Amino acid sequence: MTAPQYPRLIATDLDGTLVRSDGTVSERTRAAVLAAQAAGSVFVMVTARPPRWLHDLGHLVGDHGIAIVANGAILYDVPHRRAIRTRLIEPEVAIEVAQAIRAAIPDVQFAIERPDRYGQEPVYRNFYPNPENSLIAAVEELLSEPAAKLLVRQPSLAADELLGLVNPLVGQRVTASHSGGHGLVEISASGVSKAAMLADFAAEQGISAAETIAFGDSVNDLPMLAWAGTSYGMANAHPEVLAVVDKTAPANDEDGVAAVLEEFFQPVK
Structure with a gap:
């Protein structure tokens, strides 16, 4: 055949x-x-x-x-x-990573995607309308459940530049990348x-x-x-x-x- x-x-x-x-x-x-x-x-x-x-x-x-x-x-x-x-990021890992990023990068903003819900900090600059069931809360509450993605935004930085700052901060604990959005890095669980x-x-x-x-x-x-x-x-x-x-x-x-x-x-x- x-x-x-x-x-x-x-x-x-x-x-x-x-x-x-x-x-x-x-x-x-x-x-x-x-x-x-x-x-x-x-x-x-x-x-x-x-x-x-x-x-x-x-x-x-x-x-x-x-x-x-x-x-x-x-x-x-x-x-x-x-x-x-x-394949989700466990809360304890996500919180540790978010704290490390916030301590090192000024004016950083966080949001999350769960399989069934979007959430963000009040200061997060979202370029799209928030879904109806959005969770608006501090990052500790956002990360109280496993997340598909942790979104890291720093509006004054290009995506490549922000990724270059984030990668050494997170190491092998998670996977960081970007999809071209200005000032936006997307973090997934390790190996994802x-x-x-x-x-x-x-x-x-x-x-x-x-x-x-x-x-x-x-x-x-x-x-x-x-x-x-x-x-x-x-x-x-x-x-x-x-x-x-x-x-x-x-x-x-x-x-x-x-x-x-x-x-x-x-x-x-």
């Missing part, structure tokens, strides 16, 4: 990658994703977004209904709106990454890294891009991404993911 001449698994970041800068997914991209799934490929979104920001993209998840969210901390069933598997959860998901599907292609644009995508058999960085990607990927795709605003998928699949009309 001849092996298929297309990737068995397609893994893609969302913002800056599959999603255009205006927050939309183009009709061209939708058609390319549906064509890939119709041909038998498994398509999975792998994102820093929290679960609630996936519901509008539920039409893209395919029959398996699964997305990897919160930088790999949550394996999420989009249609049923439930976490299947979580997009790659780790994607590898587990792929194994459950009976798919190897060699049979996978992955798309990304930012620092938090690097482990996933390294794991995949073929990696694509978007033309608009962070320089660290473009330095290591196998191939460069057109920019997100030029439907770069769709352009690559169209090389393998005939779009669904």
Whole structure:
């Protein structure tokens, strides 16, 4: 039996990658994703977004209904709106890390994502409307339960600069990264990454890294891009991404993911 001449698994970041800068997914991209799934490929979104920001993209998840969210901390069933598997930061570790960061970085602000709730300090500068059940409290209360992500914001610093300050403070206790947001670093439990959860998901599907292609644009995508058999960085990607990927795709605003998928699949009309 001849092996298929297309990737068995397609893994893609969302913002800056599959999603255009205006927050939309183009009709061209939708058609390319549906064509890939119709041909038998498994398509999975792998994102820093929290679960609630996936519901509008539920039409893209395919029959398996699964997305990897919160930088790999949550394996999420989009249609049923439930976490299947979580890898969370334990409160004692999160508090220790937050205290170390606050002691060293002036004017730092904290927020958290739990699998089912967002929370922030009163001073945290959130660029999006808060969900209805948001927890507004001191960081000690925010971290009184396990968290999928600890968000660290310092508005006067670039993301790369802030990450450079945070990494030596947290060491191996947690995993720190960023997804391109100015002055924002995202902290997950130790060992958590997009790659780790994607590898587990792929194994459950009976798919190897060699049979996978992955798309990304930012620092938090690097482990996933390294794991995949073929990696694509978007033309608009962070320089660290473009330095290591196998191939460069057109920019997100030029439907770069769709352009690559169209090389393998005939779009669904």
